[in-house]
Amino acid sequence: MRQRTTISAVTAGVLALALTGAPALAAPLPKAVVGPVKVTGKTPFPGCTAGTTPTSVNHPGAEVEPWISVNPRDPHNIVTEYQQDRWNDGGAHGLVTSVTHDGGRHWRQVVVPGISQCSGGTYERASDPGVSFARNGDLYAISLSFNANDFGNAILVSKSVDGGDHWGAPTTLKSDTDELLQNDKELVTADPTSAKRAYAVWDRTNEQGGQPVWFSRTTDGGRSWEPARMIYDPTPRFTISNQIVVQPDGTLIDLFFDGPAGGGEEPDRPWAKPRPKAAPEPVGDNLVRVMRSTDHGRTWSKPINVAAIDPAEIVDPDQHRDLRTADIVPDIAVDAKTGRLYVVWQDASVTRSKAAIMLTSSDDGGRHWSKPLKVSKTPDSAPQGNGQAWTAMVDVAAGGTVGVTYYDFRRNTPGPGALTDYWIVTCRSGGCARDASAWREQHVGGSFDVGLAPDAGGLFLGDYMGLDHVGPSFASVFTQTHPIPRNQQDEYVAGVLP
Numbered sequence: 001m002r003q004r005t006t007i008s009a010v011t012a013g014v015l016a017l018a019l020t021g022a023p024a025l026a027a028p029l030p031k032a033v034v035g036p037v038k039v040t041g042k043t044p045f046p047g048c049t050a051g052t053t054p055t056s057v058n059h060p061g062a063e064v065e066p067w068i069s070v071n072p073r074d075p076h077n078i079v080t081e082y083q084q085d086r087w088n089d090g091g092a093h094g095l096v097t098s099v100t101h102d103g104g105r106h107w108r109q110v111v112v113p114g115i116s117q118c119s120g121g122t123y124e125r126a127s128d129p130g131v132s133f134a135r136n137g138d139l140y141a142i143s144l145s146f147n148a149n150d151f152g153n154a155i156l157v158s159k160s161v162d163g164g165d166h167w168g169a170p171t172t173l174k175s176d177t178d179e180l181l182q183n184d185k186e187l188v189t190a191d192p193t194s195a196k197r198a199y200a201v202w203d204r205t206n207e208q209g210g211q212p213v214w215f216s217r218t219t220d221g222g223r224s225w226e227p228a229r230m231i232y233d234p235t236p237r238f239t240i241s242n243q244i245v246v247q248p249d250g251t252l253i254d255l256f257f258d259g260p261a262g263g264g265e266e267p268d269r270p271w272a273k274p275r276p277k278a279a280p281e282p283v284g285d286n287l288v289r290v291m292r293s294t295d296h297g298r299t300w301s302k303p304i305n306v307a308a309i310d311p312a313e314i315v316d317p318d319q320h321r322d323l324r325t326a327d328i329v330p331d332i333a334v335d336a337k338t339g340r341l342y343v344v345w346q347d348a349s350v351t352r353s354k355a356a357i358m359l360t361s362s363d364d365g366g367r368h369w370s371k372p373l374k375v376s377k378t379p380d381s382a383p384q385g386n387g388q389a390w391t392a393m394v395d396v397a398a399g400g401t402v403g404v405t406y407y408d409f410r411r412n413t414p415g416p417g418a419l420t421d422y423w424i425v426t427c428r429s430g431g432c433a434r435d436a437s438a439w440r441e442q443h444v445g446g447s448f449d450v451g452l453a454p455d456a457g458g459l460f461l462g463d464y465m466g467l468d469h470v471g472p473s474f475a476s477v478f479t480q481t482h483p484i485p486r487n488q489q490d491e492y493v494a495g496v497l498p
Contacts, residue, residue, distance in 0.1 A: 032442055032496065032497045032498070033424070033442050033443065033444055033494055033495070033496050033497070034494065034495040034496075034497070035104075035445075035492065035493060035494035035495055036444065036445045036476075036478070036480075036492035036493060036494035037104065037107075037492060037493055037494075038490045038491070038492055039080060039098040039100075039107040039477070039490075039491055039492065039493050040063045040082070040096075040098060040109065040490040040491045041109050042061065042487070043060050043061050043084060043085050043093070044084065044094075044096060044109060044111050045060075045084065045085055045093040045094060045118040045119075046060075048085075048093055048117070048118040050093070050116065050117035050118050050124050050125075051087065051091065051093070051116075051117070051118075051124035051125040051147075051148045052148070053089075053148050053149060053270045055089070055270065056087055056088060056089050056148065056270055057087070057088040057089075058085055058086075058087050058088075058093070059085065059086050059087070059088070059454040059488060060085050060093075060486050060487075061085065061484075061486045061487035061488065062085060062086045062453075062454050062487070062488050062489050063082045063083060063084055063086075063096070063479065063489060063490055063491050064082065064083045064086045064092070064454070064456075064460055064461060064462045064479055064489070065082060065083050065127075065128070065129060065461075065462030065463055065464060065465075065479070066080050066081065066082040066129070066462065066465060066466045066477040066478070066479065066491045067080065067081050067082070067129050067130045067131055067187075067464070067466040067477075068080040068081075068131070068466030068467065068468045068475055068476075068477045068493070069131045069132050069133045069139070069468055070133065070468045070469065070470050070475060071133045071137055071139070071163060072133060072135050072137075072192070073133075073135070073136065073137040074101075074137065074163070075103070075470045075471065076100070076101055076102055076103040077099075077100070077101050077133075077137075077163040077164070078099075078100050078103070078104065078468075078470075078475055078493075079097050079098070079099050079100075079131050079133075079139060079163070079164040080097065080098050080131070080466055080477045080491060080493065081095055081096070081097045081098075081112070081129040081130065081131045081141055082095070082096060082097075082098075082129055082462075082479075082491050083095060083126070083127060083129060083462075084096040084111075085118075086454050086456060086460065087125065087148075087270075087456070088454065088455055088456050089148075089268070089269070089270040089272075089456070089457075090125065090127065090146075090148070090268035090269045090270060090272075090456075091116075091124075091125030091126055091127040091144075091146060091148070091268070092116075092125060092126060092127060093116060093118040093119075093125070093126075094111060094112070094115065094116040094118045094119040094126050095111075095112045095115060095116075095119075095126045095127075095129045095141070095143055096109055096110065096111050096112065097109070097110045097111075097112060097131065097141070097164050098110075098491065098493075099163065099164040099165060101163060103470075104493060104495065107493075108165075110164060110165060110166075110167070112141050112143070112158055112167050112170075113158075113167055113169075113170075114156075114158070114167075114169050114170045115143040115145050115156050115158065115170055116143075116145060121145065121156075121170070123145035123146055123147055123152065123153070123154065124146070124147045124148045124149065125145070125146055125147070125148055126143045126144065126145045126146075127143070127144045127145075127146070127268065128142075128143065128144040128184070128185055128186055128187075128463075129141070129142075129143065130142045130186065130187040130188050131164075131188075132188050132189050132190040132198065133190060134190035134191070134195045134198065134221070135190070135191075135192055135193075135194070135195045136195035136221075137161075137163065138159060138160070138161055138190070138195065138221060138222065139159065139160040139161075139163060139164050140157060140158070140159055140188045140190055140198050140222065141157070141158045141159075141160070141167070141188070142155065142156070142157050142158075142186050142187060142188035142200055143155070143156045143157075143158070143170070143186075144183060144184060144185070144186055144202075146182075146269065148269065148270045149270075150177070151176070151177055151178055151179045151182070152175070152176075152177050153175070153176055153177075153182055153183050153269075154172050154173075154174060154175035154176070154183065155172070155173040155174045155175075155183050155186050155200065155202055155216075155228070156170035156171065156172055156173070157170060157171050157173055157188055157200060157222075157225065158170045158171075159222040171222075171225055173200055173216045173225055173228050174202075174204070174214060174216070174228040176204075180205060180206065180207045181204065181205060181206065181207075182204065182205045182269070183202055183203075183204045183214070184202060184203050184204070184205070184211070184240065184268070185202055185203055185240050185241050185242065185329075185463075186200060186201065186202030186242075187200070187201060187202070187242065187243045187244070188200045189201075189243070189244040189245065189246065191246050191250070191296070192246055192336065193246060193248070193250045194250075195221060196218070196219055196220055196221045197217065197218065197219055197296060198217065198218050198222060199215070199216075199217045199244045199252065199297055200215070200216045200217070200225070201213065201214070201215050201231075201242040201243070201244050201254055202214050202242055203238070203239045203240050203241075203242060203256075204230075205238075206235060208235045208236060209235070209236055209238075209261065209262070210233065210234055210235025210236050210237060210238055210261075211234070211237075211238035211239050211240060212230045212231075212232060212233040212234065212235065212239065213230065213231050213232040213233075213234075213239050213242055213254065213256060213291075214228050214229065214230055214231070215228065215229060215230075215231045215254075215297060216228040216229070217296070217297045219296075231254075231291070231297075231300045232291060232300065232303060234258055234303075236261035236262075237258060237259060237260055237261055238258075238259050238261075239256045239257065239258050239259075240256065240257050240259070240328055240329070241255075241256055241257045241328060241329040241330060241463075242254055242255070242256040243255050243256070243331070243332055245332050245333065245334040245341070246334070247334055247339040247341075247365060248336060248337065248338075248339050249339065250294075250296065251292060251293065251294050251339075251365055252292065252293040252294075252296065252297055253290050253291075253292060253332065253334070253341060253365070253366050254290060254291045254292075254293075254300070255288070255289075255290050255306070255330060255331075255332040255343060256288075256289060256290075256291075257286070257287070257288060257289075257328045257329070257330060258286075258287040258288075258289045258303065259285070259286055259287075259328065260285040260286070268456075268457070285308075286308065286309050286310065286311055286328075287305055287306075287307070287308055287309070288305075288306040288307045288308075288309055288330045288343060288345060289303040289304060289305055289306055290303070290304050290306055290332075290341075290343075290366045291303055291304070292304070292365060292366055292367075304366055304367060305369075306330075306343050306360060306362075306366075306369050307343070307345075307358070307360055307369065307372050309330075309345055309347050309349075309358070310347050310348040310349035311327040311328050311345075311346070311347070311348065312325075312327055312346040312347055312348040312354060312355035312356070312388070312390060313325075313327055313348070313355075314327070314346075314355055314384075314388050314390045315384040315388070316418040316450065316451060316459065317381075317384060317385045317386050317388070317409055317412060317418060318412070318414075318417075318418050318451075319418065319451065320384070321451070321458070321459055322457075322458040322459070323390070323450065323453075323458045323459045323460075323461075324456060324457045324458030324459065324460045324463070325346065325390040325391045325407075325458075325461075325463070326345070326346060326390065326391040326392065326463055326464055327346060327390075329345075329391075329463045329464055330343055330344065330345040330392075331343070331344050331345070331392060331393050331394050331464065331467075332394065333394045333395045333396050333402075333467075334396065335396045335400055336396070336398075337398075337400065338363075338400065339365065340361055340362070340363055340396075340400075341361060341362040341365070341366055342359060342360070342361045342394050342396065342402055342432075342433070343359070343360050343361075343369075343394070344357060344358065344359050344375070344392040344393070344394040344404055345357075345358055345392060346358075346389065346390045346391065346392055346406075347372070350374050351374070351380050351387060352380050352381065352382060352383060352387065353378070353380050353381045353382070353383060353384070353385055353386075353387030353388050353389075354383045354384060354388070355384075355387070355388035355389055355390055356374050356376050356378070356389055357374065357375055357376035357389050357390075357392040357404060357406045358372040358373065358374055358375070358392075359372065359373050359374075359375045359394070359404060359432075359433060360372045360373070360433060361432065361433035370433040370434065373433055373434065373435075373436060374436060375404055375425050375427075375436065375439050376389040376392075376404075376406055376408070376423075376425070377423070377425060377439070377441040378406075378408040378409075378410050378423075379410055385409070386408075386409040386410055386412045387408070387409070387410070388408060388409055389406045389407065389408040390406060390407050390408070391406060391407050391461070391462070391463075391464065391465060392404055392405070392406045393405045393406075393464065393465050393466065393467040393476075394467065395467040395468055395469050395474060396469070397469035397471070397472050397473065397474055397498065398469065398471045398472050399428075399472050400428070401426055401427070401428045401472065401498045402426065402427045402428075402432050403424055403425070403426045403467060403469070403474045403476075403496065403498060404424065404425050404426075404439075405422065405423065405424045405444065405465060405467055405476050405478070406422070406423055407420055407421065407422055407423075407450075407461070407478075408420070408421060408423065409421075411446070411447045412447075416449075417449035417451055417452075418449055418450045418451045419446070419447040419448070419449060420446055420447060420448055420449070420450040421443060421444075421445065421446030421447050421448075422443075422444040422445040422446055422476075422478050422480070423441055423442070423443060423444055424441070424442050424444050424474065424476065424496050425439040425440065425441045425442075426439065426440050426442070426474075426496070426498035427439045427440070428498065440498070442496065442498075444476055444478070444494050444496065445478060445480055445492055445494060446480065448480045448481050448482065449481055449483070450481060451481075452481040452482070452483060452488050452489070453479075453481050453488070453489060454488065454489075461478075461479035461480075461481075461489070462479050465477060465478045465479065466478075470495075472497075472498070473495055473496060473497050473498075474495070474496040474498065475493060475494075475495060475496075476493065476494045476495075476496055477491055477492065477493045478491070478492055478494075479491055479492075480492050
C-alpha cells in the first residue's frame with residue numbers, strides 16, 4: 001500500500017543536494033537548513049477499527065515518533081518510519097515508512113506489512129518504530145506489536161532488500177501473553193562492519209517489577225535470529241530506551257536508562273493500571289548507563305555509568321498541560337572514524353526552566369565519560385516556562401561534525417497556542433564536550449502549536465525523533481502539528497548543512 005508525496009521543484013532540488021552531500025555543495029546554497037518538507041500523507045488505514053476498546057480514542061492521520069536511516073550504498077535512498085494513527089492509550093494502527101530514492105525530491109509512503117491487524121498481521125496495534133540500513137543496502141525495521149484487549153505482545157523484525165519499497169514477512173524475536181511479561185522500547189541496529197550482522201535490544205517487564213535488558217541478533221543477514229535472551233537484570237530497578245551503536249573496531253555499545261525500583265511506568269497499554277505518582281528519587285538514582293560487547297553480542301560487560309541525571313518533565317507553558325517527551329529516553333551516536341561516543345538527554349537540574357539538553361562524550365569506548373555539558377541554546381526562563389528544551393537526538397556526520405536536535409518554546413507568545421520550534425546545534429571542534437561556545441545553532445522547523453498534538457499520556461509528538469547523516473550533512477526527521485481535522489500532525493524531513 002503506497003502513497004506518493006511531492007514537493008516543489010526548487011525545494012526538492014535543494015533538499016536533494018543537502019541530503020546527499022553531492023558535489024554540487026561546492027556551489028552556494030540559499031541557506032544552511034533546507035526544508036523542512038512534509039513526507040507523510042493520508043492514513044493508509046481508512047476504516048480500520050482493530051485495537052478499539054470502550055475507553056480508547058484514535059487519532060486518524062496523526063503520525064508520531066519517527067526514526068530515520070540513510071542507505072550507505074546509496075545516499076539518495078533515505079527511509080523514515082513512524083507510528084500511523086496514534087491511540088491515546090498506546091500504539092497505533094500500524095507502522096509506515098516514507099521512502100525516497102532521489103535524495104528527498106519525492107517521497108512514497110509504504111506500509112510495513114504483518115505487524116498489526118490493520119497491516120495484515122495478528123496483533124491489534126504497533127508502536128516504537130525503528131529502521132537501520134546494513135552496509136549492503138538491506139534495511140531492517142523493528143516493531144513492538146501488541147493487543148489492546150488481552151496481554152499478547154511481541155517484538156517483530158522485518159527486512160527489505162530494495163531500499164524500503166517492499167518488505168518481507170516479520171520474524172518474531174520474543175512474544176508473551178502474560179500481563180506481567182511485557183516487551184517495550186526496542187530498536188534495531190545493522191552492524192556497519194558486517195552486512196550479515198544486526199542487533200535488536202529492548203526491555204521486558206518481569207514478575208518482580210523489574211525491566212531487564214533483552215537482546216537478539218542475526219549473523220546471517222536476517223535469515224534467522226538467535227533466541228532472545230536477557231543480558232542485564234537490574235531487578236528491582238528498571239531499564240528502558242536501549243539502543244546499540246557499533247564502533248569502528250566492531251565493539252557494541254548498548255545505551256539505556258536505569259531507574260530506581262518503583263519508578264518505572266506501566267506498559268503503554270489500554271489495560272494498564274495507573275501507578276500512583278512516585279516520590280522524587282534521591283539524586284543519583286536516575287542513571288544513564290552503557291554496556292560493552294567485544295564479541296558481537298555474545299557476552300557483555302557490567303553496566304558503566306555515563307551520568308546521573310534529573311529527567312526533565314515538560315509542561316505547556318501556557319495551559320500547564322503535560323507533554324510526553326524523552327525524559328527517560330537518552331540518545332547515543334558514534335563517530336564512524338574515531339569511535340568517539342556522544343550521549344545526550346534532557347535534564348532538569350541545570351537551568352531555572354528545569355529542562356535543558358546535556359551532552360557527554362567518551363574517547364575510550366564508553367569506559368569513561370566527560371563532565372556533562374549544556375549544549376542547548378534556549379534562553380532560560382522561570383520553571384516550566386518558555387525556556388524548556390526537550391527530546392534531544394545526536395548524530396555524527398562525516399568529518400566528525402556533531403549534531404544535536406531538540407524542541408523548545410522560545411518563540412511562544414502570550415497569545416493562543418503553545419508555539420514550538422525545532423533546532424539543531426552543531427560542533428566541529430575537538431572541544432565539543434568541553435566548550436559550550438563551540439556549538440552553533442540553526443533553526444530547523446516551526447513555529448507550530450504543540451497543544452494540537454494527540455494526548456497519549458501527555459501531548460505527544462514522540463518519545464524520540466530521528467537524526468542521521470549523509471556525508472557532511474544531517475538528515476533530520478521530526479513531528480509537527482497543524483490545525484487540520486483528522487490530520488493533526490505529520491512528519492517532516494530537513495537537510496542540515498553545518
